[in-house]
Amino acid sequence: MPETHPRVIVVGGGLAGLAACVRIAEAGTPVDLFSMVPVKRSHSVCAQGGINACNDVARQQGYSEWQHMDETLIGGDFLNHQPPVYEMAHFAPKIINLLDRMGVPFNRTSEGMRDLRLFGGSLFKRTHFAGASTGQQLLYALDEQTRRYEAQGKVNKYEFWEFLWPVTDEEGRCKGIIAQDMRTMEMKAFRADAVVMASGGNGLIYGKSTMSVICNGAAAARCYQAGADLGNPEMIQVHPTAIPGEDKCRLMSESARGEGGRVWVPRQQNDDRHPLDIPEEERNYFLEEKYPGYGNLVPRDIATREIFWVCQEGYGVGGENQVYLDITHLPQATKNKLAAILEIYEKFTGDDPREVPMKIFPAVHYTMGGLYTTYAPYDPETDTITPASAPKREPNQGMAFGDPKNMMTNVSGLYAFGESNYAYHGATRLGANALLSCIFDGLFNGLSVANHAQQSGAGAHGTPAAELPQSLYDKFLKQEQDKLAKITASTGSQDPYTIHRELGVEMTAAATVVKEEGRMLQAREKLAELRERYTDLKISDTGHYTNQNVSFARALGDMLVYADALLEASLARKESRGSHYRSDYPERMDEEFHNTSRVAFNAESGRPDITWEPIPSPLVPLRARTYGKTDVVEDKKTQEQEAAAS
Amino acid sequence: MIAPNPSEKTFLVRIKRQDAESQPAYWQEFEVPVKPAQNIISVLQYIAANPTTTSGEDVEPVVWDSGCLEEVCGACTMVVDGQVRQSCSCLANEQLAKTGKDHIELEPMTKFPVVRDLFVDRQRMFDNLKKVKAWVPIDGTHDLGPGPKETPEQQEERYAYSRCMTCGCCLEACPQFTKDNTFVGAQAIAQALYFNQHETGKKLKGERLDELSGPGGVADCGNSQNCVKVCPKEIPLTQAIAKVGRQLTVHAVKNFFSAK
Amino acid sequence: MPTDRTTSGPTATVRSLLDDNHFLLRRLHSLSGIVPVGLFVISHLFTNAQMAWGQDRVTGKGDFQHEVDFIHSMPFLYVVEWGLWGAIGFHAVLGLWYTFTGKHNVKRYSYADNVRYLLQRITGVIALVFIFLHIATLRWRWDLFGWFTPFYGKGYQNPIVPQAFHDVPMSLPLTAYALQISWLVVLLYVVGVTASVYHWCNGLWTAAISWGLTITTAGMKRWGYVCAGLFVALMTFSCAAIYGALSFDLGQDMTDDQLEVFELIVPESRVPLNISGRH
């Protein structure tokens, strides 16, 4: 491999990673791209709903980028920093245009314009979509552009390579990574003047989620253990209706309820009769009973909690975590309208939802928290980008374009983009905002990375990676080789898959929909037990070739560490905000907790240290987050459209 | 380890295993308890946690490839009872009912080098995308306004092609695509067409057609039309082959009269 | 890794020649199958079908003989013939090469279209063997194990036939004899002709896709009906021809002149001639 200076490494080939590659390669810096799967198979393919951006039609109806920012902030319950969100909302229309130029088959109006749909959290149509597979289409478009740079030799792909550890120099600057080929098991050190982590979410900590099997959060957890802090790790989004499966939970669109689907459980616990044999009076339509006004159309978070509670009390269907979502009574025409989503259910469960009520349960869906990152707020004094003829922005309206600080973690030269970055969504993510934040990170902040890499070698930025002694890299390589050797040689009694299953069950019960101190303390014990058992692993594959058993066991260790941070931050945040609902502290408490929970790994104790970092509100003052209770009344249509919001 | 409980209903899974590309293949059989709505991935997960064959031998867990588990990433493609498909969307019960057998047979795809067990290397497909320049040659990421307009009909047609998840089913079932020839197969042909149909993508049409007129190009298709039948995304592959055939005919005639 | 194949030695030049002209060769392959060979086969089968009408008992003339005479009177017959040979040879060599680069899988994927694909390759080989035998015996007059018989359109074409009989039409009797020698020959003809006709019609169907004439599934289907129609028509001709050849009674239906010539050319007839009661 040619060791040119400067060089950038991108870990992750989802939307965020690929957008970063394209932008950095375009800036003339060669990129080495690492991904556990061929990038085209990254988790971003799963997104269905769409991508948000202000547009000409909405603008003429009174919508604006500012409002998009405002929705994102209130959606996130003001836990997000305002300048980056400002920048993202204002940059969004450019992203859509660019994707359009790249050939994304956005749905069209009869005039040939890009079509728009209504999505949760807004009264304006601001969501662009490509059929029912927007994420797939966007990912492919960026994959194609990356391939173009690859063909020109500007991007070097390492697919089926797993990121293991960031390499840091004496002063703690990130100067490369250790990675391993998952097929040949070859482990190598790679030099770089900047490293971007775009490794996605961590749903696998919960065992089963709506995410792909590769979303284990291990990459972020490794950076965390290497000194990069986490931000708001307690913020996890749960989707109310997912299809629980043996292997994963698949999203069930909310349109099933929008069209008249009813949620119920048998009144009698463990009733093993066929659902259609259970007479009406023996069914508990708990949402309709508790909320006679809205019935099954209560807002997402309420539905999520109620379903969760009913199962906690032991009324779940078959004693398990599942309730019926029944559309069997609906007229044929309505069933036809729902055909696309009903077919998904049928494909993966084998049951026909037209004949048998569907079984659903909330599932972990998105990781708002992630690696803690910084940014340089926009300052008109130093702005050199805005043309002289155009008015400058006010201070804090956005970020300083190209500033190396943008979305850099507290480890110099280590960046976090996409779902692994905590920056944009605060305490809840709005539907169709994730795809936006991923691409925004890559395209807008990619330049910051290139600039940082360019500067390395000058002054405070240390020696260029190409000139650092090999011994530095060998040291980290040895650390990882030893770790692997230790795992491979374990002859204990604990099966990693069993530990993982128990971790998932515990985390799902203690730290998802409803969090409560007692239960979380119990989970703390359980995690300690699992960490203990983890030291006594039983490895059934001791081979040195494509050993998935060992790779999984290694990642499990990192998941345990991440879970610990997540749980501790959940315990420490004694308030309810956005997706973080504490039954023992049901109110939002701005005085104490309008703060980022910044979690550092304590290498000595191996446990998290939490500090609270205040969040400035330079653009929008805090206000109560009430829309959740009103959007159903105000606009039932919004609710229905939210269906596709995923 | 939890051995299958004797009172539980079980079925057999026969897996064709291979330790590496250069190693010989062998079969192993596992007994798996029947669960409702259990797909092949959960069967493999069960075997990974309980890697004991029916003859009581403790073996190394089976290696396989997967990602989304929703049939959109294409990773988990394998040969199930002789037919190529995604294993995540294959329910064990339905498969047993379909074949009427008491066991399910899993094999890696046969047209790609085996990495290990059910895990194959489909790099050739990605290389082919490079060959046919499957991208839109945009000027750069700067803000240069919207892309070309297109009618809903054009969008619909392009959308159909854009759903290709590089799974390789079409190549696995193609009699003309073999491990040791250079045929690019339906996937790359359809992708070339996808970009030839885009207003800006068209700029590379000539280069794509040149590539597809060479060895391994579209003329190597033998029109067996298996590809279109096994494509899980129902991509109109034979239509793509015909359209590219037409573009090539026109291209060749044009070249003949205008080449220098 | 992209699969880089670097060959060296003399095969490399052949290989690169093939590679450089890949598209042209493929299209010529398609064209050579359809146009020269195909058109010839159609007209040939059409000609042969005339056998069904038999011949004039007195003059020995008939539509079949008329057509054969026409062909034999064509100027540059050899050029046409060699052209055809060239086309068939080219089509066959490339076709065989292509056949062996594929790997059929009907056992796993038993779709009708896949069976059709396999049949195209099998029938191609059968047709090639059949056409060779057919030409070798009837045209080049090879006497293969006595099973096949030399074919002469008219008496003069055989040097042993005396001047007086030079004008005697012999097409029908000799063709009839050729088929009547053994039921195995009949079988060979039935299989060979069916294979050839299938190969041509199916080739016509797939060529429309390859050249980009039929695009949509519906279009392919419609063209499929046309090709199937052609298949039926050509098979009808073929059946008529075979019926004509088999129903010709060598003992009774030949004119005296024909019988004379016949006995000269075929001194030891393998078909018993029942000449009792000839008028």
Ligand SMILES: Cc1cc2nc3c(=O)[nH]c(=O)nc-3n(C[C@H](O)[C@H](O)[C@H](O)COP(=O)(O)OP(=O)(O)OC[C@H]3O[C@@H](n4cnc5c(N)ncnc54)[C@H](O)[C@@H]3O)c2cc1C
């Ligand atoms: C079912 C579903 C539907 C969704 N729908 C929408 C929607 O409609 N709109 C919306 O805006 N958002 C949606 N989201 C959210 C959105 O899809 C994700 O947030 C987004 O795709 C994340 O992209 P990413 O680039 O950050 O990471 P990912 O796409 O997850 O990519 C992560 C990359 O990192 C690599 N990686 C991870 N770990 C390692 C390692 N250790 N070493 C090397 N590489 C590694 C992986 O190989 C992968 O390439 C949805 C999510 C789900 C689950």
Ligand code: SF4
């Ligand atoms: S139609 Fe062509 S590409 Fe498709 S399976 Fe048949 S030979 Fe392969």
Ligand code: SF4
């Ligand atoms: S065309 Fe269909 S079968 Fe072929 S790779 Fe794409 S999705 Fe798979």
Ligand code: FES
């Ligand atoms: S795992 Fe993605 S298609 Fe099956």
